[in-house]
Structures are given as C-alpha cells and as structure tokens.
Amino acid sequence: MKAAVMGYGTIGSGVVEVLExxxxxxxxxxxxxxxxxxxxxxxxxxxxxxxxxxxxxYKIIENDPEVTIVVETMGGVEPAxxxxxxxxxxxxxxxxxxxALVADKGAELIAIARxxxxxxxxxxxxxxxIPIIRPINSCLTADVVEEITxxxxxxxxxxLTKMAEEGMEFDDVLKDAQAKGYAEKDPAADIEGHDxxxxxxxxxxxxxxxxxxxxxxxxxxxxxxxAVDIKYAKAMGRAIKLLASSKxxxxxxxxxxxxxxxxxxxPLYMVNGVFNGIFVHGNMLGPSMxxxxxxxxxxxxxxxxxxxxxxxxxADKNIPLKWNPEKLVLADYRQCENAFFVRTKDSKEKxxxxxxxxxxxxxxxxxxxxxxxxxxxxxxxxxxxxxxxDVLSVIRMGK
Amino acid sequence: MKAAVMGYGTIGSGVVEVLExxxxxxxxxxxxxxxxxxxxxxxxxxxxxxxxxxxxxYKIIENDPEVTIVVETMGGVEPAxxxxxxxxxxxxxxxxxxxALVADKGAELIAIARxxxxxxxxxxxxxxxIPIIRPINSCLTADVVEEITxxxxxxxxxxLTKMAEEGMEFDDVLKDAQAKGYAEKDPAADIEGHDxxxxxxxxxxxxxxxxxxxxxxxxxxxxxxxAVDIKYAKAMGRAIKLLASSKxxxxxxxxxxxxxxxxxxxPLYMVNGVFNGIFVHGNMLGPSMxxxxxxxxxxxxxxxxxxxxxxxxxADKNIPLKWNPEKLVLADYRQCENAFFVRTKDSKEKxxxxxxxxxxxxxxxxxxxxxxxxxxxxxxxxxxxxxxxDVLSVIRMGK
Numbered sequence: 158m159k160a161a162v163m164g165y166g167t168i169g170s171g172v173v174e175v176l177e178x179x180x181x182x183x184x185x186x187x188x189x190x191x192x193x194x195x196x197x198x199x200x201x202x203x204x205x206x207x208x209x210x211x212x213x214x215y216k217i218i219e220n221d222p223e224v225t226i227v228v229e230t231m232g233g234v235e236p237a238x239x240x241x242x243x244x245x246x247x248x249x250x251x252x253x254x255x256x257a258l259v260a261d262k263g264a265e266l267i268a269i270a271r272x273x274x275x276x277x278x279x280x281x282x283x284x285x286x287i288p289i290i291r292p293i294n295s296c297l298t299a300d301v302v303e304e305i306t307x308x309x310x311x312x313x314x315x316x317l318t319k320m321a322e323e324g325m326e327f328d329d330v331l332k333d334a335q336a337k338g339y340a341e342k343d344p345a346a347d348i349e350g351h352d353x354x355x356x357x358x359x360x361x362x363x364x365x366x367x368x369x370x371x372x373x374x375x376x377x378x379x380x381x382x383x384a385v386d387i388k389y390a391k392a393m394g395r396a397i398k399l400l401a402s403s404k405x406x407x408x409x410x411x412x413x414x415x416x417x418x419x420x421x422x423x424p425l426y427m428v429n430g431v432f433n434g435i436f437v438h439g440n441m442l443g444p445s446m447x448x449x450x451x452x453x454x455x456x457x458x459x460x461x462x463x464x465x466x467x468x469x470x471x472a473d474k475n476i477p478l479k480w481n482p483e484k485l486v487l488a489d490y491r492q493c494e495n496a497f498f499v500r501t502k503d504s505k506e507k508x509x510x511x512x513x514x515x516x517x518x519x520x521x522x523x524x525x526x527x528x529x530x531x532x533x534x535x536x537x538x539x540x541x542x543x544x545x546x547d548v549l550s551v552i553r554m555g556k
Numbered sequence: 557m558k559a560a561v562m563g564y565g566t567i568g569s570g571v572v573e574v575l576e577x578x579x580x581x582x583x584x585x586x587x588x589x590x591x592x593x594x595x596x597x598x599x600x601x602x603x604x605x606x607x608x609x610x611x612x613x614y615k616i617i618e619n620d621p622e623v624t625i626v627v628e629t630m631g632g633v634e635p636a637x638x639x640x641x642x643x644x645x646x647x648x649x650x651x652x653x654x655x656a657l658v659a660d661k662g663a664e665l666i667a668i669a670r671x672x673x674x675x676x677x678x679x680x681x682x683x684x685x686i687p688i689i690r691p692i693n694s695c696l697t698a699d700v701v702e703e704i705t706x707x708x709x710x711x712x713x714x715x716l717t718k719m720a721e722e723g724m725e726f727d728d729v730l731k732d733a734q735a736k737g738y739a740e741k742d743p744a745a746d747i748e749g750h751d752x753x754x755x756x757x758x759x760x761x762x763x764x765x766x767x768x769x770x771x772x773x774x775x776x777x778x779x780x781x782x783a784v785d786i787k788y789a790k791a792m793g794r795a796i797k798l799l800a801s802s803k804x805x806x807x808x809x810x811x812x813x814x815x816x817x818x819x820x821x822x823p824l825y826m827v828n829g830v831f832n833g834i835f836v837h838g839n840m841l842g843p844s845m846x847x848x849x850x851x852x853x854x855x856x857x858x859x860x861x862x863x864x865x866x867x868x869x870x871a872d873k874n875i876p877l878k879w880n881p882e883k884l885v886l887a888d889y890r891q892c893e894n895a896f897f898v899r900t901k902d903s904k905e906k907x908x909x910x911x912x913x914x915x916x917x918x919x920x921x922x923x924x925x926x927x928x929x930x931x932x933x934x935x936x937x938x939x940x941x942x943x944x945x946d947v948l949s950v951i952r953m954g955k
Contacts, residue, residue: 175698175840185878186697280695286841288695295694296679296687298585299574299861424847427826441574441858442685445848448823449841459840462698470876477869479584 158187158469161195161218163240164231165202165211168254168281171458172228173207176465183462187469194224197240215240219247226468228461229253234261245269245277250472252464254281254457260355264368264482271475278464278476283356284309284433286456287449288463293363293437294478300439302364306402309356311431311452312340312347313379313399317416318429321396326384339431349378350399350414357401360435361410361487364403366479369412375490377415386550388520389498389528395420397552398428404493411488417555418498491537500528500549511545530554557586557868560594560617562639563630564601564610567653567680570857571627572606575864582861586868593623596639614639618646625867627860628652633660644668644676649871651863653680653856659754663767663881670874677863677875682755683708683832685855686848687862692762692836693877699838701763705801708755710830710851711739711746712778712798716815717828720795725783738830748777749798749813756800759834760809760886763802765878768811774889776814785949787919788897788927794819796951797827803892810887816954817897890936899927899948910944929953 160176162169173193176183184190195212202208215236218224227244229251231237237258241251245266253259259266259282270277280290284307293302308314316330316339325333331348334340346352358371379399390397395418403412419426424446428434433451438444450456467476498518501508505527509515518528526549531539543551559575561568572592575582583589594611601607614635617623626643628650630636636657640650644665652658657665658681669676679689683706692701707713711733718729730747733739745751757770778798789796794817802811818825823845827833832850837843849855866875897917900907904926908914917927925948930938942950 179698179700179840182700183698188876286838287844288691291695292687292691295866296690296862297858298865299578299582299858301578301581424826427823439685439858441578441854441861443849443852443855445686445846447844447846449844453842455840456842459696459698459838462840463695466697467694477587 158189158191158225159194159223160191160226160228160465161197161224162193162228162230163197163215164229165196165198165200165207166230167454168230168457168461169196169228171454172230172461175455175458175462183466187466189469191226191465191469194221215243219243224249225472226250226252226465228465229255229258230461231255233257238262241266242269245273245275248273248275250275250468252278252461252468254461256282256352256355256359260358260371263359263362264480267478267480268482274475276468276471276476278467280464281457281460283359284435284447284449285451285453286459287433287435287447287451288460289360289435289447290363292447293360297437297439297442300441301405302437303405303440304402304438305360305364305435306400306425307357307360307433307435308398308425308428309401309433309435309451310347310353310399311433312344314428314433315339315431317379317382317397317399320382320384320387321390324384324387327380327382348380350376353399353401354414357403357412357414361403361412362480365410365485367481367483367485369485369487373487374412374414379416381550382416383550385500385520385523386552388523389500389518390418392520393418393518396426398425400425400555406488409485409488411490411493413490413493415553417553419555423556491535491540493536494533495536495539496533496554497531497539498528498552498554499531499543499546500526502526502547502549505529508546511542557588557590557624558593558622559590559625559627559864560596560623561592561627561629562596562614563628564595564597564599564606565629566853567629567856567860568595568627570853571629571860574854574857574861582865586865588868590625590864590868593620614642618642623648624871625649625651625864627864628654628657629860630654632656637661640665641668644672644674647672647674649674649867651677651860651867653860655681655751655754655758659757659770662758662761663879666877666879667881673874675867675870675875677866679863680856680859682758683834683846683848684850684852685858686832686834686846686850687859688759688834688846689762691846692759696836696838696841699840700804701836702804702839703801703837704759704763704834705799705824706756706759706832706834707797707824707827708800708832708834708850709746709752709798710832711743713827713832714738714830716778716781716796716798719781719783719786720789723783723786726779726781747779749775752798752800752813756802756811756813760802760811761879764809764884766880766882766884768884768886772886773811773813778815780949781815782949784899784919784922785951787922788899788917789817791919792817792917795825797824799824799954805887808884808887810889810892812889812892814952816952818954822955890934890939892935893932894935895932895953896930896938897927897951897953898930898942898945899925901925901946901948904928907945910941
C-alpha cells in the first residue's frame with residue numbers, strides 16, 4: 158500500500174518515523190506494508206533520507222493511481238483544503254492532524270469521502286495521540302453523551318501548571334513556554350483559546366452528528382490569569398484549567414471554552430504540563446476520561462498512523478461517520494449556570510450587596526482586595542451584576 | 557436485528573435497560589433497531605416485562621435463525637463456554653462481559669468466530685464500561701505497547717481508598733464493602749487478586765497477540781495491607797493501589813498483580829473508589845490512560861451494547877482480532893527489578909546490614925518497628941535477602 162505525506166514538518170516527519178520504527182507490527186495489523194511514495198513540501202530536504210521522494214506539486218500525488226492513502230499534516234485551512242479535497246475526489250483515502258481544516262471543512266470532506274467510498278479520518282486533530290475520535294465513533298455507541306470536557310491545549314496547560322508550581326506570572330511563563338518550543342512566537346491561537354475552541358467544535362460535531370461552527374462558541378483564553386489568581390486557587394485546594402466543554406441541554410449542546418477552577422476530585426485535576434485529558438460523561442457509562450500526550454511529534458504521528466492502519470483495513474469501504482452539514486444551533490451560553498470566583502477592589506459588604514449570598518476566600522499574602530465565590534447563577538445574570546463591582550478577575554467554578 | 561441475552565443478572569438486565577433507554581440512537585448507529593427476542597435464565601421472572609421472552613433452554617436460541625447476536629452475561633467458565641461455543645458454531649455473533657470465560661477460552665472462541673465469519677467481542681470483560689479492548693485493537697495500532705498497568709478491580713480499589721481516607725483496618729473495610737454490595741460474600745476472587753489477574757491476562761494476550769495463561773502470572777492480593785501500611789504511604793505522599801501490570805521485556809512480557817505504592821505524579825494515583833484506570837505506554841504514543849466505571853450495571857452494559865452495535869455494523873464480516881492459541885512464555889517475575897518498602901521488627905542497622913543502601917521512612921504514631929525503602933533490585937534477590945529480617949510487611953514501590 159502506497160502512501161503520500163503532505164507537509165514534512167514536525168508531524169509529517171513523525172509519521173515517516175513511526176512507519177519506519179514500527180514497520181513490522183504496522184504491516185501485520187494493516188494486512189500489508191505501508192510505504193511512503195511521496196512527501197509533498199515546498200522545501201527540498203537535501204541530504205534527508207526522504208529527499209528523493211520529495212515532490213512540490215500535489216497533482217503528482219493526485220494523479221498517481223498507486224497512492225491510496227494521503228496524510229495531510231500541513232496545518233491551516235488553505236492550501237490543505239484544496240489538496241485534501243482533490244485527493245478525496247481522486248478516490249484516495251485521507252487522514253489529517255489538522256484541526257483547523259476539520260473544524261472548518263469536516264462535514265464537507267466527510268460527505269465527499271462517503272460519496273467516493275473512501276475514508277476521511279482525523280484522530281490526531283483532537284488530543285494529539287490520545288484516542289478520542291475513534292472511541293466516540295465506535296466505543297461510546299450505546300450512550301448519549303451528556304458532557305464532553307477537555308483539557309485539549311497542551312501549551313496553555315503547561316503554562317497554567319508552571320504558574321501553579323512556581324508562582325510565576327503569565328508573561329514570564331509565556332516566555333518560558335516559547336523558549337521551550339511549547340508556545341509559538343505568535344501565541345494567540347493557544348492562549349486566547351482558539352485552538353481549544355476548534356477542538357471542542359469537532360468533538361461536539363461528532364457527538365451530535367451535526368455541524369458545529371466554532372465561531373458560535375463562547376471562548377475565553379488564559380491571558381487574564383495572574384499569579385494572584387493561582388494563590389486563591391491553591392487556598393481553595395483547586396487548580397485553574399482551560400476547559401473546552403460541551404454539555405447536552407435539551408436537543409442541543411452548550412459549548413464553551415474558558416478557564417475553570419476545578420477540584421481535586423475531578424478526573425481532569427491531575428492532567429498537568431503538556432498532557433491533555435478529555436472527560437466524557439455518557440448517560441449509561443457515567444464518567445470516563447482519556448488521558449495522554451496531546452501534542453508532540455511522535456504521539457501525534459502515532460494517531461495519524463493508526464488512522465492509516467484503519468484505512469488499510471477498510472480500503473474498499475467507507476467507515477460511516479455521522480457529521481451532517483446542517484448547522485447545529487448551540488444553546489446560548491448566557492443561559493448556562495455557574496458559580497463564579499470573583500476578585501474585586503470593593504469590600505465584602507459591597508460584594509454581598511450585589512450578589513446576595515457569597516462565600517469569601519482568603520489567600521495568603523493577598524491584601525487590599527476581596528475574593529469571593531457567588532452562588533450558582535446564569536452567565537447573563539452574572540454579567541449584569543458584575544457591572545456594579547470594580548472587578549479584578551473572574552474565574553468560573555468547575556466541579 | 558434480533559438478539560438474545562444469556563443470564564438476566566445485574567449485567568444482563570442492564571443490557572436490556574440500555575437497549576431500551578437509548579433505543580433510537582442505538583438503532584441509528586447500528587443501522588437498524590436491535591430487539592431482544594430471548595432472555596435465557598433458570599429463573600422465570602414472573603411479572604417482569606421480559607417475562608414472556610424468558611427461555612430456559614439455550615438450544616431454543618441456538619436453533620432460531622432469526623437471532624444474530626447473543627449476549628453472554630452469566631459469568632464463570634461453565635456453562636457459559638458450552639453455550640457461547642454453540643452459538644458461534646451456529647453462526648451467531650457473541651459479545652460477553654465474562655472475564656473468566658475470555659481469559660480461559662478467548663483464543664479458541666476467537667478462532668471459531670473467525671472460521672464461522674462472525675464476531676466474538678468482549679469489551680466489557682476488562683474495565684467494565686471503559687473502552688480498552690477496542691482502543692488496543694483499533695486505536696493503538698501504530699504502537700508497540702511497552703507497558704499496560706491497570707487498576708482493574710473496583711472492589712479492592714474501593715477498599716484501599718476507604719482505608720486511605722478513613723484509616724480503617726482491612727477487615728472492617730471488607731465488611732463495609734460487603735454491606736454496600738461492592739464485595740461478594742466470598743471475596744477471595746477480588747481481594748486475592750484473581751479477578752485482576754484474569755484481566756491482565758486478557759490485556760496481555762491482546763497486546764502480544766498470543767495466549768497468556770493467567771495461572772502463569774504472579775499474583776498477590778491486598779489481604780496483607782494494614783492501616784499501618786497506609787500511614788507509611790501517606791508519610792511518603794503515596795497511595796497503595798492494586799496494580800495488574802504487564803511490561804515488555806525482550807520479546808515477551810513480565811506480568812504481575814500486586815499492591816504498589818505509587819506517587820502523586822502517576823496518572824493512576826487519582827483513580828479512587830470503585831473507579832478503574834488503565835495506563836498504557838506505547839513506544840510512539842508515550843503514556844496514556846483510560847479512566848471510568850470499571851463495574852456496575854449500566855456502565856458494563858454500555859460496553860456490551862457498544863459491542864452489539866459494532867457487530868451490527870460488521871454483521872457479514874469478522875473483525876480481525878489477533879490472539880493466537882500458542883502460549884506465550886512470560887518472563888520470570890523474579891527477574892523483575894523493583895524497589896521495596898519494608899516494615900520490620902528489626903533495627904535500621906540490621907536492615908542496612910541486610911540490604912545495603914536503604915532509605916528509612918517514619919510514619920506519625922508508628923513505633924517499635926523500622927520502615928525503609930530498598931534500592932532497586934531483582935525480586936529473587938529481594939526474597940533471599942528478606943529472609944534475614946523479621947519482616948512485618950512488604951509493598952513494592954511504583955513510579
């Protein structure tokens with residue numbers, strides 16, 4: 158079975174490495190050896206063992222009938238979309254690690270794959286190496302998923318963990334993450350929550366079987382989290398985590414990305430550093446959690462190659478995937494009920510005047526402000542009430 | 557699609573309940589409705605809604621060509637084995653939650669299913685509702701699994717958690733677990749580690765693709781764990797967990813069931829109460845963990861029904877499962893290297909004489925004995941050396 162890899166960056170070169178390292182077991186599981194015939198990249202990679210397989214024109218792959226599996230690891234919507242669509246229309250199977258592509262064009266590409274009797278798989282697009290797409294599609298099939306909540310961005314989780322462990326300020330930990338290669342030069346996609354937003358859009362689309370537009374999801378990043386917030390979190394015995402969550406409400410879902418204060422009892426509490434964890438609550442299964450490396454060269458490539466093996470096993474058959482293009486109208490997040498941890502310059506009395514019953518929180522060494530937890534209330538109501546206080550920061554209380 | 561359920565106990569009635577509660581989504585995912593035509597049980601269940609579907613003779617199911625899926629939730633090797641084998645030979649698909657049957661007869665039943673072009677699935681036999689069998693077979697296909705270590709017995713995990721949280725003694729917590737229905741009247745299968753042993757035998761067989769006899773696995777239960785051990789564990793910032801583990805060594809695996817002292821950093825540390833967690837380390841994926849309800853009516857039934865959906869989607873096709881009947885010779889556990897936590901009546905000096913470099917541990921309120929950690933050494937060497945001390949208890953140090 159001949160394959161082509163489009164994009165020889167971190168993940169693409171990882172795919173070549175995984176196929177090489179575990180060649181024998183992969184051939185056994187796939188039923189035949191998988192060989193990379195082409196690597197598409199704008200660069201030449203002189204001296205690299207794959208040098209002779211480098212091509213610069215995707216049409217060479219598109220027009221080669223020998224190639225049955227195409228791996229897309231370029232990232233971004235274009236030109237990945239044009240290339241992937243061409244490959245599917247040419248009757249080739251595609252697997253991708255590209256969450257931007259899947260969140261934006263998933264429904265359409267799945268439909269094309271179905272029509273051409275090939276597969277469009279994307280296990281690596283959420284949670285890196287963690288099996289989550291396939292478990293949702295083929296393991297949790299007896300359940301109605303009532304909640305899916307994930308720590309799905311390793312960069313921000315590394316930063317929040319570092320802040321919690323070392324008491325560092327946001328700006329310093331961002332510089333550290335950039336120096337270590339965990340955060341990009343332009344870190345907005347991670348720290349503003351956009352990456353996590355695309356991932357929860359993909360998961361919600363799969364759980365509901367219907368298109369969820371990531372632009373509809375209320376998204377807050379971690380840029381406002383400070384060392385003082387972390388002190389309060391510790392005083393409460395909690396951890397601040399950027400959660401991408403989706404909860405069933407009536408016949409739709411309420412999706413949101415925001416930092417939460419979660420307790421030691423929550424399975425996601427122990428998900429630290431660059432690791433990811435995805436919590437799933439099924440109406441029969443109850444709570445479950447999938448944990449592992451949410452990013453990184455080999456873990457992500459491992460998920461891509463697992464898709465290739467699945468494709469090899471279903472070379473003549475489309476594996477049914479429900480993701481209808483009809484757009485799902487998400488529930489209004491302002492109707493969502495949460496308790497909120499608030500820091501304010503105002504007094505405890507003023508806070509109680511505004512919010513009614515509150516629970517104050519003290520953090521060691523923090524003075525000149527009031528920290529308190531509200532009772533559970535609608536997001537919309539909270540926003541209105543909070544206007545009456547001089548608010549320093551707000552973090553939602555998780556479970 | 558017509559199904560039959562053999563055994564209307566906790567899990568069997570759960571299967572009927574899951575099929576009823578989530579009827580619509582299950583029909584959609586399976587491609588057609590799944591209807592329970594028969595329930596095999598020795599009892600009559602007068603007045604139960606399934607009363608009219610009760611049969612007492614498995615041959616009625618075997619001989620009914622309308623029945624394509626048979627669920628086995630009776631437990632134990634016989635008569636489950638006879639019944640299941642007959643169903644497979646009659647060309648019916650089977651799914652089971654029965655770890656005793658799978659550990660003992662898995663290889664044979666898989667071979668029969670392959671020959672008859674049907675499926676023999678057993679997701680619920682390990683980890684209850686947690687997807688683990690299917691992830692191993694269809695998600696971790698790009699990896700060589702180097703380690704699989706699970707908390708796979710909810711009863712003992714409940715007991716150890718309770719001991720840790722409340723400082724109770726083993727006998728008291730066992731009575732409590734029995735009163736709550738978490739432990740059976742005869743608790744040996746759980747507390748002696750036999751249940752966990754069968755589960756790690758199944759997982760190792762799947763990971764290696766070869767028969768692992770559970771009788772070959774060195775198995776220690778939790779009966780020797782005392783409240784004093786728990787005090788030491790706390791002093792070390794660790795938790796005592798009954799781990800069923802299998803580690804790749806050369807071309808085979810070293811499998812063992814025993815209590816371990818694991819650190820806060822280990823993903824299994826947070827697996828408390830009746831929950832299960834299964835840690836898997838792939839050579840490309842790195843560490844991952846699957847967490848959820850390891851037992852219980854609806855979670856376990858959810859896994860059984862997920863198998864039924866998978867069967868419905870592959871009604872005309874055997875899903876390849878590698879589990880050759882050829883027996884795997886496991887590595888000798890005495891060659892395994894571990895550090896050991898030891899409690900002895902003897903002095904620190906005597907302990908150091910015997911074991912060389914040791915690290916002593918103090919626990920609040922514990923006097924008249926010495927607690928210490930050895931350096932890492934082979935199990936066999938440890939056993940020899942330990943004979944020279946008046947040992948009160950031994951627990952292996954985990955990661």
